[in-house]
Amino acid sequence: MSAESHPTLPPVRLRSDAELARDALTAPLFARAVRLARWAGPATRVGVGGELAAAQLPEAAAHLGLDPADADSAGYASQAWRVAVDTGLVDVTEPEEERAADAADGEATGTAAPGEDLALVTGGTPGDVLDLWLAALDTVLADAAVPDLDDLADALDAGGGIDFDRLDWNPGREADFLDGVLANLYLLTAAGSGGPADQPVPLPVLAASMVVPEGMGEPSDAVLEQVSDAMMRLDDQFRQLEPIGLVEFRPVDEELMAEAADEEIAAGGSGAGAEEDEDVSRYGMVRLTPLGLYGIRARLLEAGADAPAVGELAGKGADALLDAISHYPESAAQAEIEQWLAGRELAAAVTELLAAARGDDEGGPLRRLRCQQALAPAGPEAEPAVRSVLDDAELGGLARVWLAERGVADVPAPDPEMVFWLTVDTIAAQLAADGETEELALLMETLTAHHAEFFEQVWRTEHPSTAAVLEAMGRLHPDRGTAKEARKAAFKARSRRP
Template structure:
């Protein structure tokens, strides 16, 4: 699976092999932001490039639930059922397909035809598709007897799958999803096959046509991979129940450059990608990878019936949810999340699960939260706390948050958030740290805020805590100026900034100088900024002489 790339002016979006003609601009009748509620990402968002793709952590149901969902996919269930029905072996034709006389009983076995009813052509096709998948999944093995008879022998995996073995079922489903994923991007090659070239010119034309088909399939595969990874990211950050994405939003995220609004040309590209993705997503939906509502085919007929250009014929009006739905909807299922994650891992990407960090002790949890670039701290802390007794958990976190190393401010930031979330048990643990050299000041401050009768922190503790909190925000925001300005403006600088910073630069904290430098850069009051820069110089000088 290719790493997901956002489109830039130097990297134009490629349309899939089934892209609509340029004049068929389905979404162009509406404003994109109005219709889909989405456009390019904000300029302040972190850029992801081709060499450093961060895959957000996700939460997956237990394997038993995923396996049950996989066995609920009709095509997979039918393949398993046919394989078991064939045990220990069954005669097949020379191509490995079920013989003619077995197809009707197979259709009735799968519930595709009534016991005494006629088997339709559609039912027979479904039987052959399910049998073909059973062969592809090695649920049956094709061979020849000594008498020259072609047979299919049922493998043990068929019984294990029917019994619901999660590992076997998920492995079979993942293989099936991979097969469908490959078939979904295959381009119709009928024009380049089936005819024998009569001349050298015909042979060259056939080779050129085949190369074009292969190129189109590769482009479609890349487009589908990028779309699935974007869906994976969107689903990871979505609130429960909000995982469904308009197809136009998905296409826009592949077309619209960072921080830009879509123009008319981009709207055409978005339409092309929507039309290219639509049938591919329909194929994946059959395996339960996604839930998919296709583009309304009437949209094309409506456009063809228009005698005037679309821009003039369609009156301006506010788009509705129903309008957006007509352009297609897609939702990555939990089973689909499992599948995409496995594909990402196979391609060498780190695709963590929420709760991975919560498996260790407090020190391991805090180290992972501080050092991992793609982590959801709140979710990891929530999982970690849920597995432990509250007071003991708070006590362990507080002890592990001590230190003056590079990541220590971040550890304390996450620890205090976790302890506060525990309520009274957290306060019980905090009371044990009121005299701690590093944690005592913040412990007393939090307890007082919660109505407990404790003396106010010493001035030195308050200043140390100010630097420590600022350093944590500086580290977790990666120095983002927009997120730091409010913190800078909220510093308790009095009318005498020289006095305040004269105290602050003496704070024995490893990040004192960096904090003062940041204040000097971002504070809107020129006098305050000047005093902060002077204090930063003194803090660096003191550190150099230390």
């Protein structure tokens, strides 16, 4: 899985390893692989590639509780066996090539037996089970990137071989496409709530994320056709990925496929020309399961992506905490803060947080905003540590706000310089956290409405972000005259700094 498209991702909330391991063991395909591994024995025969001999597929299907007469049962048994072999749940001894070649019916005579790793299913740690499941996932993903049997049949040449040019199938390209789709699905899941998203993603949205060029307005007919083709590929692939527990999937409605032409499907699913009352779920819906979120994150980490999980910072210092959560969504930042504070002596933790919040670097304002968020739930035991920074140029304003919110007496009033410094710091933090929002513009309007001499004084503030904040006010302030004053003040602030 390539990490190039998503080098840094939002944090996700993962279930415990024990919960995830239980999910893995109940995933239908993995559970079947375990059952076949326990079934394997001296009478089990395999082919040259370790595949289960055709004559034994009905018996394997019956052992799995499937109907051997059902045409699909052999395929299910074969896939489960392949997963068992690839994960080490089964050890195979392939037949010697000479013996296989001499077999009259072409059947091989290798043997199979339960592998050493099978014991990990019941006797290993949750981490051991998850490692086995990840190996199974690799097998399923590789299978999902292979064209379906109909496409392979159409691409057979006169000699019975596969014409790859006719098939237009590049294994590396197909694997990269599926990896990209899953990375985008992970990103949509992570960005939704810092954890498993409540709502599934429409299949056309995922298809469009891989096909439609960034910044493109109304998609052309050619692009819509590509979206439709990608949708149908994903429909087939997610059907294969659901049994391993990676996703919850609602396939494309078969009646819809019978009713609509390709371009109508693409237009309807992408929102171009769809009726307002169209049920988008008919075009397919997918979401990562909690186990799937874990699995794709593991693959992204292996590829070198920065894919944080909430709780990873619990054992690190306050400086690492504030630096990391500065770029987290607010809900994920709050969850990380709560886990970091748990088990720490509060007064010492508050002292450490305040020390880490200092700094006149570019990230300082956002660190102080997250520090303020971390201090919000703290009770009276934090007061001595907060009072100790009342005279600090960078933290004094923050401390006064915290104390005032709790109705603490004897809090000294800030001098004008500290008031302006805190104002600049707060706006700079909001800009870094959320960008130039309408809410920030309203804050700026309220601020200047209650202070007639605001711009005349604020440009003198010894804060490294003073000029940048004033320039933002010049862009965002709804009153044109006031915005012009902000730009003039920004010019003065720039001029006075070396």
